[in-house]
Amino acid sequence: MPEAIGQEQEPYRHKWLILFTTSLALFMLLLDATVVNISVPSFIGELHATLPQAEWVLNAYTLTFAALLISFGRLGDMYGHRRMFILGMSIFGFGSLMCGLAPTIETLIAFRVIQASGSAFMLPATLSITTVSFPPEQRGRALGVWGAVSGVALGVGPALGGFLTQYDWRYIFFINLPVVLFAIPLTVLVIGVRKPTQRHRVDLIGVVLTVACLTAFNYAMIGGRPRGGGIPSSSTSWWPPPSCWRSSSGGRAEPPNHSCGSICSETPPSPSATSPLRCFCSPCSGCSS
Numbered sequence: 001m002p003e004a005i006g007q008e009q010e011p012y013r014h015k016w017l018i019l020f021t022t023s024l025a026l027f028m029l030l031l032d033a034t035v036v037n038i039s040v041p042s043f044i045g046e047l048h049a050t051l052p053q054a055e056w057v058l059n060a061y062t063l064t065f066a067a068l069l070i071s072f073g074r075l076g077d078m079y080g081h082r083r084m085f086i087l088g089m090s091i092f093g094f095g096s097l098m099c100g101l102a103p104t105i106e107t108l109i110a111f112r113v114i115q116a117s118g119s120a121f122m123l124p125a126t127l128s129i130t131t132v133s134f135p136p137e138q139r140g141r142a143l144g145v146w147g148a149v150s151g152v153a154l155g156v157g158p159a160l161g162g163f164l165t166q167y168d169w170r171y172i173f174f175i176n177l178p179v180v181l182f183a184i185p186l187t188v189l190v191i192g193v194r195k196p197t198q199r200h201r202v203d204l205i206g207v208v209l210t211v212a213c214l215t216a217f218n219y220a221m222i223g224g225r226p227r228g229g230g231i232p233s234s235s236t237s238w239w240p241p242p243s244c245w246r247s248s249s250g251g252r253a254e255p256p257n258h259s260c261g262s263i264c265s266e267t268p269p270s271p272s273a274t275s276p277l278r279c280f281c282s283p284c285s286g287c288s289s
Contacts, residue, residue, distance in 0.1 A: 017190045018133045019142055021183060022126040025089060026146065027153040028179050029119040032096075033061060034157030035164075035172050042169040049105035060109050064116035065123075067215040071207045072117075073124030081125040082191050086184060088121025093180035100173035129191060 040054050076084040095115030102108035127146065134142045164171040 014190055015133045015138075015142070017186075019130055019145060021186050021190060022085075022130050023146060023149040024179065024183055025085070025122050026126045027149050028176055028183075029092065029122050030150050030153035031157045031160065032115065032119070032173075032176070033065070034154055035161040036061075038158050038161040039165040039169040039172055042165050043105070043108070046169070047102075047105045047108065053105045053109070056109050057105070057112055060112045061116040061119075063215065063219060064113045065119050067211050068117060068120035069123060070210050070214070072120040073128075074207070075121075076125050076128060080194065081128040082187065082193055084121045085125035085129065085191070086187055088118045088125060089180050089184050089187070090118070091115075091121065092118030093177060093184075094118075096173045096176035096180070100170040132194065133191075 036058055040057070043049065043057070044051070044054050072084065072088075092115055095111050095113075095118055098111040099108055099115060102111055127143075130142055130146050131139060160175075161172050164175065
């Protein structure tokens with residue numbers, strides 16, 4: 001394997017080429033969050049899908065991406081962001097290929113989940129790699145470019161999707177393949193291997209809780225309204241009942257303190273914690289004492 005350009009002894013060498021590589025991957029993964037929107041009528045007809053099924057082609061990507069983002073970012077801290085970046089691009093490329101070949105709507109949804117899993121590996125890696133590849137005085141400029149690329153990708157997605165759908169809706173997935181085949185060798189060449197600065201262990205409880213909570217939250221946001229969910233009629237209907245209120249020194253009932261800081265400052269988190277468990281405490285858990 002050729003020696004990587006950005007080795008540890010020269011951490012800022014070819015930094016702009018590294019930024020180009022990470023920005024290219026960022027553009028690709030965010031593009032796929034919106035590029036499918038315009039092609040919905042096309043694959044509904046070809047795959048004989050219903051509108052709710054077609055909506056899940058879009059939602060499966062968003063839901064999986066949001067649910068796995070924190071946990072997969074943690075894996076990058078443990079095993080190296082370069083390694084996770086390459087793994088994510090490989091998974092994303094495979095998911096894109098299979099989405100383009102999907103014979104049914106069910107398989108298309110399943111492969112969109114795989115595609116989003118690759119995106120969840122890539123996004124935190126692009127940010128971390130960009131950050132460590134630039135000296136502090138240039139880091140703000142690099143992150144500004146990184147952020148601008150994400151905005152452009154989300155805006156270009158529908159237009160590019162409409163253009164490609166004129167020929168075949170499957171092209172919106174196949175277009176990712178040459179980008180992946182170009183970006184993986186480029187990553188091997190220009191992004192150096194960096195060892196983690198400290199050892200981490202796998203926080204299984206934190207990973208399970210994080211994925212479960214983010215999945216439940218995003219599923220409620222995406223699928224709640226068709227099932228009767230929505231904003232409560234009263235803006236205070238979510239507030240804990242008076243029985244959970246604590247008494248002040250003057251005997252007057254006061255609402256519970258919802259400040260996460262008061263809950264999260266009781267004990268220091270474990271260095272390996274994905275999500276400190278005390279942040280999942282009920283805000284009125286101390287009322288029973």
